[in-house]
Amino acid sequence: MIQFPQLNRAARAALESEGRFPGKWETMAELEVVADGALARLRTRRAELAAGGSWGERARTLVDRLLWTERLEYLDRDDVSAARKQRIVHALHRMNQGLLSYHRFLHHLRPAIEHVARRERRAARVLELASGSGEFTLALGRLAARKGLPVEVTGSDIVPAYVADANIRAEARRLPVRFVELNAFDLLSTLTPGDYDIYFIAQSIHHFSAGQLAMMVAQAGLAGARHFVGIDGRRGLLMAVGLPMFTALSLQPDFVHDAAITARRFYSEAELALIADLAAPDADVSVARAEPGYSVLHVRY
Numbered sequence: 001m002i003q004f005p006q007l008n009r010a011a012r013a014a015l016e017s018e019g020r021f022p023g024k025w026e027t028m029a030e031l032e033v034v035a036d037g038a039l040a041r042l043r044t045r046r047a048e049l050a051a052g053g054s055w056g057e058r059a060r061t062l063v064d065r066l067l068w069t070e071r072l073e074y075l076d077r078d079d080v081s082a083a084r085k086q087r088i089v090h091a092l093h094r095m096n097q098g099l100l101s102y103h104r105f106l107h108h109l110r111p112a113i114e115h116v117a118r119r120e121r122r123a124a125r126v127l128e129l130a131s132g133s134g135e136f137t138l139a140l141g142r143l144a145a146r147k148g149l150p151v152e153v154t155g156s157d158i159v160p161a162y163v164a165d166a167n168i169r170a171e172a173r174r175l176p177v178r179f180v181e182l183n184a185f186d187l188l189s190t191l192t193p194g195d196y197d198i199y200f201i202a203q204s205i206h207h208f209s210a211g212q213l214a215m216m217v218a219q220a221g222l223a224g225a226r227h228f229v230g231i232d233g234r235r236g237l238l239m240a241v242g243l244p245m246f247t248a249l250s251l252q253p254d255f256v257h258d259a260a261i262t263a264r265r266f267y268s269e270a271e272l273a274l275i276a277d278l279a280a281p282d283a284d285v286s287v288a289r290a291e292p293g294y295s296v297l298h299v300r301y
């Protein structure tokens, strides 16, 4: 309802026809500024087009604008303790288990894994960014160890406590998986080009600004990735209302608080495509809807 595929297409075409859109960049600092600016310009032009459109279009644009929030999730706030954040990521893990999310994530990641394994004749090396509890990385490691999935997997997050805790669980479960501390939009200061074939991020894209997401996609390409796969909730009114209600079943107010903000900050699919096209102009970018309620960004470098 608030994806606006036609409006976004028209707004982007109009901006491109005027020239200098989405903009040029050479350094990461320039990319961040250009991506933030391009997204803002797309949203402004979209609103202008909607203002001259039908009553329905104007109403949907208003709903979209009212939904957007600058508020931050507890997970992103410096004044919230690591232990409290950890309870939230574990509640998310339990929701992921209940919704069979890890099977769904694998479904979207598997073609990239098989593509790399076939092409390189070795296991595909996957880096999960913003892995939180680390349970998807661990599930992939288990599939590699027990079912022969051709993959070597590393998890990463910016929060040291999650990384330490996930490493302990990997060791306790005797899984060939490790977790490292990593800022997802500052990859090049830590990684050596060629370290990983596939960069994967789940349910976290909305934690990043357009500029940060653009840097992530561009840096994965510069670090030698063949694929970047990003899965996030799909922007929509049903999701904005339904997700907090669903998470209320967890009886964890902090988790419900974050879910209510999460659903208001998802990018639309056209916005994700714009950001990735700008960050990786020579790559093949696609963004698809996936049930139940996901958008999947796939960049093939």
Ligand SMILES: C[S@@+](CC[C@H](N)C(=O)[O-])C[C@H]1O[C@@H](n2cnc3c(N)ncnc32)[C@H](O)[C@@H]1O
Binding pocket: 075, 089, 092, 093, 096, 129, 130, 131, 132, 133, 134, 156, 157, 158, 159, 162, 182, 183, 184, 185, 201, 202, 203, 204, 207
């Ligand atoms: C909603 S959780 C998602 C966790 C996990 N991917 C999942 O699906 O269960 C968002 C994660 O993004 C991480 N994060 C936020 N900013 C980050 C950054 N700059 N670099 C790496 N991770 C970051 C948070 O620490 C948190 O673990």
